[in-house]
Amino acid sequence: MSIGIAGTVVFWVLAVIAVLAGAAVFWVDSMARATYALAVSFVAVGIQVLLLGLSYIGVITVLMMIMEMAIMAVYMIMFMGMNPALMPMSMVHGKRTAVATATGLFLALTAGILLAPWPARSGDPVPDPTAALGEVLMGSKMLVMIVVSAVLLATVIAALVLALPRGRYDRFGDDLRRRPPTDPQPGGVGR
Amino acid sequence: MVDPAVPLTAVLVAAGLVVLTTVTAVVDAGLRDPAMRDRATGRSWVSRRAGAVLVPVVGTVRLLRQHRRTTVAADSLLWRVGVVGLPVVALLMAALVPVGPGTVADSSVGIVWFNALDVTVWALVWMAGWGPNSVFGLVGGYRFLAQGLAYELPLMFALTAPAVAAGSLRLADVVAAQDGLWFVVWMPVAFVVFCLAVAGFAVWGPLSHPAGVDIAGGVFAELSGVDRLLMLAGRYALLTAGAAIGVTLFMGGGSGPVLPQWLWLAVKTGLLSAALIGLGRRLPTLRADRFAEIGWLILLPATLLQVLVVAVVAARQGGG
Numbered sequence: 143m144s145i146g147i148a149g150t151v152v153f154w155v156l157a158v159i160a161v162l163a164g165a166a167v168f169w170v171d172s173m174a175r176a177t178y179a180l181a182v183s184f185v186a187v188g189i190q191v192l193l194l195g196l197s198y199i200g201v202i203t204v205l206m207m208i209m210e211m212a213i214m215a216v217y218m219i220m221f222m223g224m225n226p227a228l229m230p231m232s233m234v235h236g237k238r239t240a241v242a243t244a245t246g247l248f249l250a251l252t253a254g255i256l257l258a259p260w261p262a263r264s265g266d267p268v269p270d271p272t273a274a275l276g277e278v279l280m281g282s283k284m285l286v287m288i289v290v291s292a293v294l295l296a297t298v299i300a301a302l303v304l305a306l307p308r309g310r311y312d313r314f315g316d317d318l319r320r321r322p323p324t325d326p327q328p329g330g331v332g333r
Numbered sequence: 334m335v336d337p338a339v340p341l342t343a344v345l346v347a348a349g350l351v352v353l354t355t356v357t358a359v360v361d362a363g364l365r366d367p368a369m370r371d372r373a374t375g376r377s378w379v380s381r382r383a384g385a386v387l388v389p390v391v392g393t394v395r396l397l398r399q400h401r402r403t404t405v406a407a408d409s410l411l412w413r414v415g416v417v418g419l420p421v422v423a424l425l426m427a428a429l430v431p432v433g434p435g436t437v438a439d440s441s442v443g444i445v446w447f448n449a450l451d452v453t454v455w456a457l458v459w460m461a462g463w464g465p466n467s468v469f470g471l472v473g474g475y476r477f478l479a480q481g482l483a484y485e486l487p488l489m490f491a492l493t494a495p496a497v498a499a500g501s502l503r504l505a506d507v508v509a510a511q512d513g514l515w516f517v518v519w520m521p522v523a524f525v526v527f528c529l530a531v532a533g534f535a536v537w538g539p540l541s542h543p544a545g546v547d548i549a550g551g552v553f554a555e556l557s558g559v560d561r562l563l564m565l566a567g568r569y570a571l572l573t574a575g576a577a578i579g580v581t582l583f584m585g586g587g588s589g590p591v592l593p594q595w596l597w598l599a600v601k602t603g604l605l606s607a608a609l610i611g612l613g614r615r616l617p618t619l620r621a622d623r624f625a626e627i628g629w630l631i632l633l634p635a636t637l638l639q640v641l642v643v644a645v646v647a648a649r650q651g652g653g
Contacts, residue, residue: 174411174463181456197442198502205449209485212455215463216478329626 145193153193160186171230173218181211195271399558404465412464416560418457419567422450426574430581431505432595443504444496447578448489454534454571455481458543458552461564465555473551476621477543480533483621483628484540488530490636494523494643495582504578508586517583519646522639524583526632528609531575535568538613542621576606 145153163183167176188203222231234240268274280287313323428437429446440446455478462474496502498520499510507516517524533540536552544551556564580586580601587594589601619627 172408174408174460178411178414178456178460197440198445201440201442201445201449205445205452208449208456209452212452212459212478212481215459216475327622329623329630331626331630 149193153190156186156190159183160190168233170233173222173231174215176233177211177215177218181208184211195267196275198272199275393562396558396562399561401560402555402557404467404555407466408464410464411460413560415457415459415461415464416556416564416567418460419454419564420570422453422457423567423570423574426450426571427577429504430574430577430598431508431586432598436505439505440503442502444492444502444507444582447504448492451488451530451534451575452485455485458536461556462543462552467555469548469550469554470552472548473543473545473554476545476551477536479621480540480542480624483625484530484533484632487526487628487632487636488533490633490640491523491526491530492582493640494520494636497640497643498647500647504581504586507582508588511585511588515583515585520583520639520643522635523643524579526636526639527579527583528605529632531572531579532609532613535571535575537568537572537609539616539619540624541613541618542624545618572609573602573606576609577602580605 160183163179163186166179167183170176170179184207185204188200188207191200191203194200308326310318313325314320425438426447429440429443429450430436431439436443438446458477459474462470462472462477464470495507495510495516498516499507501507501510510516529540532538536544542551544553548554550556553561553564577598580598584601584605587598589597592600
């Protein structure tokens with residue numbers, strides 16, 4: 143699909159924003175700014191996906207990234223021991239290794255991009271690229287995906303049960319008869 | 334995304350909706366400000382009314398002239414982004430609404446755009462709370478996120494119901510699908526949850542805990558001058574933009590007899606936002622921890638059941 147001159151301009155502007163915001167994650171001196179710099183970078187990429195004609199996937203990317211970063215900011219700040227997260231702090235550590243790894247990775251990926259024999263477009267784009275993409279990704283593997291989703295859900299629940307700090311015996315007593323339960327924080331529905 | 338063929342009227346109606354709310358905000362902020370209220374309580378009925386009309390003007394001028402309060406080690410960038418962002422998000426929401434002559438930003442996934450925009454409010458309110466480097470603001474910001482987690486998932490399922498019934502994520506299609514019957518009639522749960530979520534992202538009424546009086550106004554605590562004006566206006570703009578989307582999703586959008594579409598839309602939106610504002614004033618504020626349990630244990634299963642009912646009806650009708 144051709145995106146035209148306007149599309150090309152939008153692509154490059156977004157690309158520059160995405161890269162600069164990504165780099166800003168390491169320039170800034172606060173956890174909050176680093177988190178939201180990352181969010182800006184992701185949102186720019188999400189909007190770029192719109193240029194591919196994948197409206198739903200692009201908008202969902204924007205939605206998920208903002209939501210995720212809003213929650214991640216809380217954890218980033220919470221898990222900084224002694225809370226220097228609330229004060230100016232450096233976002234980098236192990237600089238020498240990091241710079242070497244990053245440079246090496248950048249060169250390797252760039253070489254890959256430049257050297258790969260990219261296929262030329264053949265045929266016309268389908269009217270609904272989102273549906274076509276879903277078909278390609280999931281079409282023959284739908285049964286596997288459905289089974290995996292149940293397994294994943296079970297894993298999430300099991301992990302929560304294992305990590306649960308207060309179970310029903312803590313709340314309702316050893317014979318599960320205590321009413322109302324003892325909760326450090328009373329809930330809203332009077333359980 | 335913006336269709337160049339959309340007449341200027343569409344843009345004007347959408348922008349007009351938001352400007353209207355800004356005026357409402359200013360009136361409200363003026364009327365409720367203790368310093369301003371005294372001016373509105375003249376002796377005679379006439380002078381009281383005259384005073385009440387002047388109060389918003391005086392209030393706006395006062396906020397515009399007020400010096401900006403500065404706090405120690407404030408994160409000005411994030412703070413300003415949070416404050417300015419609210420009215421911007423409201424405008425973008427209004428742009429999605431089909432206003433009769435056309436839609437400013439007609440998207441095949443309009444409902445998802447709306448959802449992405451209301452999630453942006455999470456980031457903005459938290460930033461507005463974080464920015465001033467003040468305890469009350471920060472507590473307010475954290476309360477908003479806790480509350481957001483509780484209203485967002487029910488909201489997502491409430492948005493799913495009209496989309497399933499219309500078989501489309503385009504807002505214009507949702508309006509067209511309500512030709513015979515408004516969705517609010519057979520999706521009351523989704524509608525109520527939607528309105529609650531609008532109150533949530535506008536930090537309003539029962540969900541105004543992040544701006545609670547117990548924390549001196551929370552996310553609004555350190556705001557002054559034009560920042561305060563913008564954020565209060567943004568809050569009302571979000572209420573109205575949310576109401577406009579609610580009218581589009583559940584109350585037939587601009588459809589109605591005799592009057593033109595944009596007028597019906599404005600009338601319905603006005604009524605729904607008046608209801609939201611009036612109810613919000615009368616309902617007690619819910620603590621974020623209490624609302625979290627209500628959201629996850631009552632609202633989420635209720636909306637899931639609602640979507641189930643809607644899906645079964647849509648499947649039987651052969652649509653969707």
